[in-house]
Each structure stands twice: as structure tokens, then as C-alpha cells.
Amino acid sequence: MKIIVPMAGRGSRLRPHTLTVPKPLIPIAGKPIVQRLVEDIAKVAGEKIDEIAFIIGDFGPEVEASLVKIAENLGAKGSIYTQDEPLGTAHAIKCAENSMKGNVVVAFADTLFRADFQLDTNSDGVIWVKKVEDPSAFGVVKLDEYGFITDFVEKPQQFVSDLAIIGIYYFNSAEKLMSEINYIMDNGIKEGGEYQLTTALENLRQKGAKFSLGKVDDWMDCGNKNxxxxxxxxxxxxxxxxxxxxxxxxxxxxxxxxxxxxxxxxxxxxxxxxxxxxxxxxxxxxxxxxxxxxxxxxxxxxxxxxxxxxxxxxxxxxxxxxxxxxxxxxxxxxxxxxx
The missing domain is CATH 2.160.10 (UDP N-Acetylglucosamine Acyltransferase; domain 1)
Known part of the structure; x- marks a missing residue:
């Protein structure tokens, strides 16, 4: 299994702390956010992590070396990719296309979580969610009576669901996901001016992919100082x-x-x-x-x-x-x- 970590954002809401250190490398209780994230994913993955691919901005060689070291400490290969401009979540994953093979966990390095379960690697995919009071700021999912996802909705202005996507996803075929990402980018399909991962997920669902839920016990944000x-x-x-x-x-x-x-x-x-x-x-x-x-x-x-x-x-x-x-x-x- 591979872990793909898009983390090229500037972290502007956490300034001045992100002026000198990328947000995912800010230590929380003595350990960088991104290190905690990949360690927690490794605990619930249920299988060996072969590679961790980090999608970064222009963070410099010292940051790149520290990220590779984080991967190596988990017994995985560390790979570095660069996202030169912020064109959306799907575009971020596209930057790591060379590592998008086999089964993968995609985890955006904005939040930390607590969960007590083993990842179901038999499904087409798992979308990790948490119930929130105000879903309008998040991508959300709707479910059928069997608990499978029927719709992906990006930042709904009218209530459709309170199950917010926390930014962690499992796919048993990275190749299928990349096919949809390439399709929406080749055809200029944007939402909110960006290429959204939820668009690719909805396309996969309409083609028969079954996505189940990974519910977390706690979802912890690191978006601003408070x-x-x-x-x-x-x-x-x-x-x-x-x-x-x-x-x-x-x-x-x-x-x-x-x-x-x-x-x-x-x-x-x-x-x-x-x-x-x-x-x-x-x-x-x-x-x-x-x-x-x-x-x-x-x-x-x-x-x-x-x-x-x-x-x-x-x-x-x-x-x-x-x-x-x-x-x-x-x-x-x-x-x-x-x-």
C-alpha cells in the first residue's frame, strides 16, 4: 500500500507560523503534523506501507530530506513531488501520478484524527467522514440504506448531509482514480475554479464503484492558531x-x-x-x-x-x-x- 500526501498549501490562516515552516511540519506535542498523520494511517491500514509520496510546494531541500526520513522511519520509500500552482485537490494528486499505482490512501495534511478500526481493503474505496454542525464549508457525502455513498457534494449551500469528508481516502485502484482525474483535467471540468477530487469520485461512483465510510472518533483541525x-x-x-x-x-x-x-x-x-x-x-x-x-x-x-x-x-x-x-x-x- 502507498500513502499519497498532498501538502503544498501555504497555510496562510496559520501565519505567522507558516512564514518559515510549512504547516504540515509544525510540531504538535513534539511531533510534526504530517508525521503524526502518516503514523496514524499506518496503524489502521492493516498492511505494510511501501511508499509515502509527498506533494509539496517550493519548500527546499531540508524539508524534502525531513519528509523522506519520516517515510523511511515507517519502513517505506519516501518520494517528493512538486505542485507549482494551486489548481485544486485533483490536480494535487495528479502531480504524484508516477506513484499512483495499486491500492493507496490519499491523505491531505491539514488535519489529524483518532480512529479505532481496520481499513476495509476489499471495497472499491473508503471515504473517511465526521459528522459536523455546519457542513457548508466541506465536501459531504449522502448515503443509501446500506451505508454506501450515493452522492459527493462539494460545499453545499443548502443542507444535503452533515457527513463531512475529512480529507482521507482509500482506493483499491489508484489507476482508476487517475483515469477520472485525467478526464476532468483534459476536459477542463472545474468546480469553484479548481479541479476537485469530489468530481472524480462522483464519476467513479456513477460507473459502479462502491464507496463505504470510514468513521473517525475525533477529527482535529490545524488550520489556524486557535x-x-x-x-x-x-x-x-x-x-x-x-x-x-x-x-x-x-x-x-x-x-x-x-x-x-x-x-x-x-x-x-x-x-x-x-x-x-x-x-x-x-x-x-x-x-x-x-x-x-x-x-x-x-x-x-x-x-x-x-x-x-x-x-x-x-x-x-x-x-x-x-x-x-x-x-x-x-x-x-x-x-x-x-x-
Whole structure:
């Protein structure tokens, strides 16, 4: 089995954090989003993952090497493809056409999930969904009385279903999917100005393909700061047992740690209260601060911070007051200076 991961989007809703790091590589509870995604898929796939193909933008050789390493750590070949312009979900998959062979899972690197099931590889395809309150912002599916999908509808303005497609799909024949994607692109069939995967899925369904549902227990968004901080907290809650032990390189003095928290290597904490639901990346230093429900990346300094629902990037510095903030990499915010 192969995993195809389109992840070329700019992540503009998560700025300033995506100005220097692609969104799928932002760590959540100490591990990049895309790494968590492919590991979770591997758990439910039920068979060996042979290749993971990443469809990226112009992210540079360092990012490409880190993605290949993620694949290799799962015993898979890592392949890199580039999507030069955002022409839609179907176009993104088209970029990895050379890897679209056999049975595949296509997973867009925007969200994380929790699910307790084994993937049914005997069906033509599985579309993973979650019931949502407002389906107008999503592609949705309609079902027949047997639980098979009867319609794919992209961002319905009138209610047709509340089963939202979360962006993870299984296909037992990548070749059949590529045939439909090539058809809609060769004929200029667009929706909302883009080539949509749901158009190809509807064509396959009309030709007799049977798609079943893969329901997830939790669907976690990483689209903006608030959602990402919330997802960080959820992951910490799910993995609180493995987060209970902090690395021996961490130095914690005169401080209270309220679990669950992720504490990275060489973190220094003094005279502070940390948690619950806080991640501190490698090499970060926290002094005289209270922090809860926040995501702090690597090599950052926080002094006299009283932070909640905050996200701070890498190599940043925050000196100051009670605040909910979103501070990007290499930024400095100083409320203590007398100048």
C-alpha cells in the first residue's frame, strides 16, 4: 500500500507560523503534523506501507530530506513531488501520478484524527467522514440504506448531509482514480475554479464503484492558531501516559508541571507553573511564568509570561505580561524593557 500526501498549501490562516515552516511540519506535542498523520494511517491500514509520496510546494531541500526520513522511519520509500500552482485537490494528486499505482490512501495534511478500526481493503474505496454542525464549508457525502455513498457534494449551500469528508481516502485502484482525474483535467471540468477530487469520485461512483465510510472518533483541525492550540491539547490528552516522563536533559527547578504536557530535550523551567495542555519544544527556556493551553516551539525564551491559548514559534523571545498571543519564529516581544 502507498500513502499519497498532498501538502503544498501555504497555510496562510496559520501565519505567522507558516512564514518559515510549512504547516504540515509544525510540531504538535513534539511531533510534526504530517508525521503524526502518516503514523496514524499506518496503524489502521492493516498492511505494510511501501511508499509515502509527498506533494509539496517550493519548500527546499531540508524539508524534502525531513519528509523522506519520516517515510523511511515507517519502513517505506519516501518520494517528493512538486505542485507549482494551486489548481485544486485533483490536480494535487495528479502531480504524484508516477506513484499512483495499486491500492493507496490519499491523505491531505491539514488535519489529524483518532480512529479505532481496520481499513476495509476489499471495497472499491473508503471515504473517511465526521459528522459536523455546519457542513457548508466541506465536501459531504449522502448515503443509501446500506451505508454506501450515493452522492459527493462539494460545499453545499443548502443542507444535503452533515457527513463531512475529512480529507482521507482509500482506493483499491489508484489507476482508476487517475483515469477520472485525467478526464476532468483534459476536459477542463472545474468546480469553484479548481479541479476537485469530489468530481472524480462522483464519476467513479456513477460507473459502479462502491464507496463505504470510514468513521473517525475525533477529527482535529490545524488550520489556524486557535484550532492548532486546541489540537495540541487533545493530542496531549490522548497520549498523556507517554508524556508522563520528561527527558533527563530537561532542567526543572522550583516549578509545578500540571499534566498533560510535552517537555522537549534540554528544556529549562524555573519558578514557573506549566500546564495543563502545554508543549515546550527542544531547548526552550521558561522563567517566572505561568503557561497553560499553549504550544511553544524550539529554542524560545519566555520570561515573566502569563500565557494561555497562545502559540509561539521557534527561536522567539517573549518578556512580559498576561496575554493570549500568536508569535512567529525569530520574533521578539518585550514588555519588560524600560527603553
Amino acid at each position: 484550532a492548532t492550540v486546541e489540537t495540541n491539547g487533545k493530542i496531549l490528552q490522548y497520549e498523556k501516559e507517554s508524556m508522563a516522563q520528561f527527558p533527563s536533559s530537561a532542567k526543572i527547578e522550583s516549578s509545578l508541571i500540571i499534566p498533560p504536557c510535552f517537555i522537549g530535550e534540554n528544556v529549562e523551567i524555573s519558578n514557573s507553573k506549566i500546564g495543563p495542555n502545554v508543549s515546550l519544544g527542544n531547548g526552550t527556556k521558561v522563567i517566572n511564568s505561568n503557561i497553560d493551553n499553549s504550544l511553544i516551539q524550539e529554542k524560545t525564551v519566555i520570561d515573566h509570561g502569563n500565557l494561555s491559548n497562545s502559540m509561539i514559534g521557534n527561536s522567539a523571545q517573549y518578556y512580559g505580561v498576561a496575554r493570549e498571543i500568536s508569535l512567529g519564529d525569530y520574533s521578539v516581544l518585550d514588555f519588560l524593557s524600560k527603553d
